[in-house]
Amino acid sequence: MEFWVTQAFNGISYGALLFLLAGGLSLIFGMMRIVNMTHGSYYLLGGYVGLTVIWQNGPFVLAILVGALVIALIGVGEWNAFLKRLGGQELGQVLTTMGFALIFQDLGLVIWGGDPYTIPTPQVLSGAFELGQMFFPVYRVFIVLVALAVAVVLWLVLERTRVGAMMRATVDDAEMARGVGINVTLISMCVFSLGAFLAAVAGVVAGGFVGVYPGADFEILPYAFVVVIVGGMGSLKGAVIGSLMVGLLDNFGKALFPELSYFTLFAPMAAILAVRPTGLFGRA
């Protein structure tokens, strides 16, 4: 019983982290059909920038904000200079964003070196809630709350505001959206930077529990992709459910079948896609 509850909690908190990372990626996919291999780099660089803020004695909240804003700007730059023109060319997008991912990986190595770091978290978030024999680290509860807050805000923006309606229209049919006078290019740029912003938030938050280290970018990237494909591109609900599924499958897979853990993660994904090629909540 304790095993199941603890593992479920770990899975959910990892899923929450994945949601922060993949929520924006899903919108980017849904809106622009851009395969963004740089998304993992945004996560890693966000963590590094946040770390630098903490080294300068900045508070944790400022680390998250500065990390996210810097990365959002980098994302806007990359999108404007290159990706904007590669609409509909999957191969071009994959290779260009992969090129950036390699460059960012190397720059990270040049600037921050090859050592792994852990971002020190505030006193308030340390320790654990105790419930009988079980411990729930406060920091993991905090991640779940952050992800919940982001999900609610995103949902409100998408469903209850004019900008959100424009975004949904762009996801549904970019050509028609352009036809009724929506500035699809501007909306796309905003969504791309929002995705980069959230990935960096995930990077700083993850820095406090799995750490920031070279290679984290390509380690987390497939997870983000899998969340998006399983949930369906461009669907917020899909991203939430996909993140939870991946988080739980990953945790239980590693705990129950350590030898086959990645198989237990990726094989069900492939099975879902075999039945529904556009993901659980995606539309073609």
Place this chain on the structure above:
Amino acid sequence: MRETLFQGYQGVVLGVVGLLLFVAPPFLSSFLLTLLTQSLIYAILAMSLDIILGYTGLASLGHAAYLGLGAYSVGILSTKYGAGFWVALAAGVLLAVVVAAIFGLVALRATGVYFLMITLALGMVVWGLGHRWVSMTQGDNGISAIPRPKLPLPWSFAESIPFYYLALAGFLLAFFILRVIVRSPFGQTLVGIRESESRMRTLGYHVWLHKYIGFLIAGGIGGFAGVLWAYYNGFVSPADLQLATSVEILLMVALGGRGTLFGPALGASIIVLLKNLVSVYTHRWLLILGAVYIGTIVYAPEGIVGALRQWTQRASPAPLRAET
């Protein structure tokens, strides 16, 4: 006329390159010879991807899986069961084809971005097994001390020059098989599907079956490259089949020129040489490789062969109208 003009050049170029590859070994340092051997093996892999990417128009993000399947077959069979070259070769290619047959059923339900993503997930399944199925694959440590193949021939493949010729033979075999395939009616149908799937369907072609067979061929030849790779390296680890490798194969094909067969082989050798030579001089070779990725898309979206083809067309006299 324009096409035949270029094909005339192409025949000469292929002949010269083939001859150079054949006589080169005695003139090369051992370092360059190993790089050339590596290039040949990666060229096989890139050409196999070209069947589905260049000719059929399906970008796969999981092609490293077939390299891994071939390589792990050799690794496991030859170190655990002492299997010989032909058994390991047959097993490696067969396993790659069988896995491609299963993956194809799943992946070919989608196109475009969805195809990319599904092949990525499938590639990760194979990587995950290599990474975690420790009792079979030794996990991240990889399988080492794979012996070079022993064949009833007067020379030993443990030496680098004979092994180079083995790789060259493998490369030529793969090249001619693929060349026959792409020039056959079947290959032309694949090109037709790339240009317009709906039109081919209307014309009565079984589009799915053609794609599926193309997918199997790509997988099988990819597995063949993996077999040679394991023998060449004497070592196989999950790093050989990670996502970054799959993207690198895509780059090789795009850099050389999609749908030209010769182009991907050229792209593969450029990337192999670049990675190994640049890393001798600087630690910052990832920056350079990243720039090559971006530069390829910005400056040569049709690849080197595509750019050359355009150039020769522009240089040749304007065609008569009647030809079109």
